[in-house]
Amino acid sequence: MQILLSLQARGLCLHARVWCPHQTLLLILLLLSPWTFAQVTITKVLTENSVNPIGLDTETPRFSWVMASEKRNVAQSAYQIKVALSESDLQKESNLVWNSGRVSSNQSVFVAYQGSPLKSGTRYFWQVKVWDNQGKASAWSPVVFWQSAFFKPEQEFKAQWITPGFEEDQAQRPSPLFRKEFKTATKKVARATVYITAHGMYEAELNGQRIGDAYFTPGWTSYQKRLQYQAYDVTTMLKSGTDNALGVTLGSGWYRGFLAWGDKKDHYGQDIALLLQLDILYTDGSQESILSDKSWKTSTGPILNSEIYDGEMYDSRKEIPSWSQAAFDDHGWSAAKEADFPKNILIATYNEPIRKHESFKPRQILTTPEGDQVLDFGQNLVGWVEVTLSGKSGDKLELYHTEVLDKKGNFYTENLRAADQKNTFILNGKPNQLLRPHFTFQGFRYVKVVGFPGVLKPDNFTTVALYSDMMPTGDFSCSHPLLNQLQKNIQWGQKGNFLDVPTDCPQRDERLGWTGDAQAFFRTAAYNMNVHNFFAKWLKDVAADQLPTGSVPFVVPNVLGPQATGSAGWADASTIIPWEMYLLYGDKKVLEDQYSSMKAWVGYIRSQSKDDLWKTGFHFGDWLFYIPGDDRDGRSAVTDKYLIAQCFYAYSTQLLIHAARVLGKKEDITEYTDLLQKIKTAFRQEYMTSTGRLVSGTQTAYVLALHFDMLPEELRAQAAQRLVDNIKSYNDHLTTGFLGTPYLCHVLSRFGYEDVAYTLLMQKTYPSWLYPVTMGATTIWERWDGIKPDSTFQTPSMNSYNHYAYGAIGDWMYRNITGIQADAQNPGYQQFIIKPILGGGLNDAQATLKTYYGTIRSAWKKEGKTLTQEIGIPVNSRADIYLTASSLESVTEGGKALNTVKELEVLGVEDGYVRLKAGSGTYKFSIVLE
Ligand code: BGC
DSSP: HHHHHHHHHHHHHHSSOOOOOHHHHHHHHHHOOHHHHOOEEEEEEEEETTTSEEOOOOOOOOOEEEESSSSSSSOOEEEEEEESOOOOOHHHHSSOEEEEOOOOOOOOSSEEEEOOOOTTTTTTEEEEEEEEESBBBOOOOOOEEEEEOOHHHHOOOSOEEOOOOOOOOOOOOEEEEEEEEEEOOSSEEEEEEEEEESEEEEEEETTTTOOOOOOOOEEETTTTEEEEEEEEGGGGGTTTTTTEEEEEEOOHHHHHSSSSSOOOOOOOOSEEEEEEEEEEEETTTTTOOOEETTTSEEESSSSSEEEEETTTEEGGGOOOOTTTTTOOTTSSSSSSSEEEOOOOTTTEEOOOEEEEEEEEOOSSEETTTOEEEEEEEEEEEEEEEEEEEETTOOOEEEEEEEEOOOOSSHHHHHHTTTOEEEEEEEOOOOEEEOOOSSOOOOOEEEEEEESSSSOOOGGGGEEEEEOOOOBOEEEEESOOOOHHHHHHHHHHHHHEEEEEEEEESSSSSSOOOOOHHHHHHHHHHHHHHHHHHHHHHHHHHHHHSSSSTTTOBSBSSSOOTTSOOOOTTTTTTTHHHHHHHHHHHHHOOHHHHHHHHHHHHHHHHHHHHHHBEEEOOOOSSSSOOOOOGGTTTTTOOOOOOOHHHHHHHHHHHHHHHHHHHTTTOHHHHHHHHHHHHHHHHHHHHHBTTTSOOOOSOOOHHHHHHHTTTOOGGHHHHHHHHHHHHHHHHTTOOOOOOTTTHHHHHHHHHHTTTTTHHHHHOOOOOSSSSHHHHEEEOSSSSOOOOOOOOSSSSSOOGGSOOOOOGGGGHHHHHHISSSSSSETTTTTGGGGGEEEEOOTTTEEEEEEEEETTTTEEEEEEEETEEEEEEEEEOOOOOOEEEEESOOOGGGEETEEGGGGGGGEEEEEEETTEEEEEEEEEEEEEEEEEEO
C-alpha cells in the first residue's frame, strides 16, 4: 500500500521514465486499487493568470490551478509546488529553485512564489500536485513555465532608443522602417528572446517573418510614467551560424497621433522611436545581445500615413521586398539616431495583447440610392477589412467605414464627427495582392468601396475583429430570442471597446478610456471575459494619471489634461473597479496596489466638501438620461448633479472601508466609518424630506440613494415604491442614464420588485434595452434612441452605435435570471450563490461562468408544473443554492428525495426558496411547482 501510494503520487514522473512490464503491472494495480484512486486531476495551470507567459517582471509570480473530478464534494486539502530551471531538473527533483513541500491549504488561486530570488530573463518550469479532502493525491500537473522579464529595466535594457536617421515629413509622417543585419555564432541557440517597445506602435519582423501575433503594440498606457515592452520567443525564427535581419515598422499610434479633439496630436511627444533588445542564449551557456543603436538603418516604406481616427494610406508600389531579411542592400538607408529617452518607466506587459479574432465576409453588396457601392458585413465590429485583389499599378482603392445606413439606405458618416475612418490602398500591379492597414482600426458594419478595379465580389473582402485577447468566461442564453441578441450585442460591445484600454466607443474621434463608462460596465465585462489582467493594468494607469490632489481624470490614459478630472461616477472607477476585482477574482493584490489611489480619491472629495457635502466642481451627472418630450413636464429625468455626487462620495468611502478591512488598516476603518456616517447625514439633510422624498424625484435619484444605502432603513421601502411609481408613470419605461442604469434592476430586485425589473428588461419600446434590438442593432448603442422608430437619428454629435455602458444590464441577467452571484463574504467564487429569479415569461435560461476554480453552470427550465434546475459547482468551491420551491417535499435531486442526497446540506425553506449548501459536482433538481 505504501509503495502504491508513493507511486501514485509520482504519477506523472513515471511518464518520463523508461517503461518496463513490471511497472505496467504496478500501474494497473494502482489504477484498480480502491484505496488509491485519485479523485481529482489538475486540468489547467496558470502563472499570474496566464498560460506560459513570457516576460513577467514580478519577482513573486502567483500560481493558480483548476481541478476536476467525477465525484461530488471534492476540495483541496493540501498542495505542493516545485519550480526548476529546466524540465529535467523538475522531473528529477534536483536543483529545485522552490519546493513548497506539502502545504495544508485549500488555496488553489494566487499562491505566491516563495523560492530563491528569481533572475531576470530566465525561464522557470513548474508543476503542482494536490491532495483532496480525502487525503488522496492527484498526479503532478503538466509542466508549465513562465519567463521572467527585466526586474531593473533601466540597467538591463542595454539597447538604445533610436529614431529615424532622416528628416521626417511632419505633415504626412510616413511610417519609418528600421533594420539591422547581424550574424549569430555557429553554435546551437538554446533560447532567443526579443524585447521590443516603441514611441508609437510597432510591427516587427525577423528574417522576413512577423514576430508574434499581437497588434497595436506596445499598447496604450500613461506613457510618461509607464511604457510597456513585449517579450517574444524567437528561438525558432533565428538562423544559427549565419546572417539574420531584424526589421521594425513604426506608426504614430496613441503616442503622437491625433487624439481627442481640435486637431490635437503629439500628446506624449513628437518623436517616434524604437527600443529593441534581442537576447540570445546558446546551449553552451554563452550569451549575445543584438541591440537597437546607431548601427541600425532607417528608411520609409509603403505606409504613407497612418492615424487611429482617420485611417491609413498604403502605397504598395513603395513596398521594399526582403527589407527585413539578410543580404538586403540597405546602403541607401540612413543610420538611425540614438535618443536619450527614459528607460526607468519601462514595464513588462501584464495584460493580454490585442489579437485577431472573428472574421466575416460581406453578407450583401449594396448599391445605395446615392449610387455608392457598399458592403454589409452584418455585424458592427472593430478591426479592419483585408482585401485581396488584382489591378494595375497605381490603381487607388478607398474603403470608408461606418456603422449605419440612413433612413433612405445611404452611407451615413455624420456621427463619426471628425474621424475619417478611411483606408486607401494603391496597387502595385501584382496579381492577388493582399492589403490591410497596420496602425489604425475602424468601428463599422458597412464599408463603402471606391475605385475597385473590376466587379466587387464578397470573396475579395474579409473583416478582422481585433481586440484584447481576454479569455471568454461567460455565456448566457434563454428562451427569448431578443434577449439572446441583447446578450450578443453586449458581448460585441465589449469586444469592440476592449482594445488594450476600455474605451467609450471605437469609431468617432474619441475612443478614449472614459472612466465612467468603464466602471458602469465592469461587472458585466467580468462575466463575459476574464478581464482581470486587462483592468489590473488599466487601474495602474488610473493611479499613474491621478493628480497630486487625488482627483481622477475623465479618461485614462489622460489625454484631456489636468482640468478634465473629478466628475462623480467617472472618477469613482478608482474605487469601484478595484473593489469589484477583489470580489470577483479574489485578488487581494489589486486592492493592495490600488489602496492609496482609492484613498487619495476619497481624500480629494473630502477636500472639496464643506460640512461633509460635496457641492463643487463639474459633473457629467446622469449622462444621456432619457429626455422625455415637453408633455412629460414635471417628471423629467434630470437628476441633481450634486445629489448624485454625494451618493458616489458615500459609495467610494464605503468601498474604501471594505478595502481597509480586507487589508487590516484599522485606523482607516475607524476614520472612514465615521466619515461615511457624516456623508449620509449630510445627504439626508440636504436632499431628503423627513418622509424620505428626494429633491430629485427621478429614477436615478432613488436608484442611487437605495443602492448606496443613503436612506435610513425605515424609509427605504417607501423609496423603492416611489421608484416603482415613477417607472409606472412612464408606462413601464426607464429614464436613467449612465449612472442610474447599471443599478436600476438590481435595486428593483433587492426590494422585491423582480417583476418590474423583468418588465423593464422585456420592454420593446424606447427607452429600453430591447428597443435597439428590435431596430436591428448588433451592438449596444450610446443613446436609448440612437435610431428613432421613424428611422431618423439622434443628434450626430453624440450618437455612437457601439458604446457598452448601457450593456451593464448583462450583469443583472447573469446575476438574477440565471442567479450566478459572487459571495461578498467569500470573494473570488470559492464560495458563491446560485439564486435564479424566474420571470419575464421565460421558459428556460442557462449560463456558464469560468472562474479560477472551474466552470460554474446554472440552468433552469419550466415545463408545465415541473421546474428543472441544473447546477455545476467546480472542485474546491461551494455554493449556496436557492431553489424556487415552497417545500422540501416538492424537490428531488437525481430522482432522490433531498434529505437522502448526502452531498447536500439542507438549510430549510425561506421566502419561496428551498435553501441548500453544496460542494463541487453537478446536480439536477426537479421541482414540482405549485
Ligand atoms: C463619451 C462618453 C463619456 C462622456 C462623458 C462622451 O463623449 O463618449 O461615453 O463618458 O463623454 O460624459
